[in-house]
Amino acid sequence: MHVETLNKGTMSQHFLPTHVDNIVLGAFIRKRAFDFLFSLCVTVLFLSWFIPLIAIIIKLDSRGPIFFKQLRTGKHNKPFYCLKFRSMRLNADADHKQATKGDARITKFGAFMRKTNIDELPQFINVLRGEMSVVGPRPHMLKHTEDYSRLIDNFMVRHLVAPGITGWAQVTGYRGETKETEAMEKRVNTDIWYIKNWSFMLDLKIVLLTVKQTFKGNENAY
Structure with missing residues (x-):
């Protein structure tokens, strides 16, 4: 498979499996259909009443908007506004400083x-x-993409597919703050493994593991 250089950073051509083609071509319709139908069900049956409830708690917990939106890197390096419930107090560092353990910016309800x-x-x-x-490599802040694309070989490969709400890296322990380049390299390699080994059953497994972690809580999430 021939891979062109993206706008920022480069992709190595020597290792990419033909399985990436299967995601883009053969299985794209199935994956997108699952994404749309699953997300529609979650939005209509759950978020329609859950968002107003969370909105009240967020407003009582701290001043500021209910949602936090941030430009992040999407498929083919295209930026998009990633949505989240606001979990931090309003601050000037939100778009370039990663959350850390014990971060004073995080509200009490935000930590939960x-x-x-x-x-x-x-x-x-x-x-x-x-x-x-629904499942894919987690999207990074634009600054992180710019920085790590220069430091890590194959970093931009993870942008061959759409970013996910959850991913293989997240359910296998590679989540949270990345203080060292080596930690990010491990996360990127895990993302690339997912791309190379993608299947519908793997996506389903990741979704189920994410649900389990939601009820159990994740020690690396802060």
């Missing part, structure tokens, strides 16, 4: 939402818009 993945639920709207997938 991040621990249980509730803050990510508005991204089902991104999926309905076609900007994201």
Whole structure:
């Protein structure tokens, strides 16, 4: 498979499997159909009443908007506004500083939402818009994409597919703050493994593991 250079960073051509073609061509319709139908059900049956409830709690917890939107890198390096429930107090560093353990910017209810993945639920709207997938590599802030594309070989490969609400890296422990380049390399390699080994059953497994982590809580989520 021939892979062209994206707008920022480059993609190595020597390792990409033909399975990527299967995602783009053979299985794209099935994956998109699942994304749309699953997200529509979640939005209509759950978010329609859950969003007003969460909105009240967020407003009582701290001043500011209910939703937080941030430009992140999407498929083929195309930026899009990623939606989340606001879990931080209003601050000037939100678009370039990653959340850290014990981060003073995070509200009390925000900490709970991040621990249980509730803050990510508005991204089902991104999926309905076609900007994201239910499962895929998590989208990064534009600054992180710019920085890591220079430091990590094959970093941009993860943008061959749509970013996900959840992903293989997240359910296998690669979530949270990345203080060192090596930590990000491991996460990127896990994302690339997902792309190479994608199947509908793998997506279903990741969804089920994410639901389990939502009820259990994730120690790396902060």
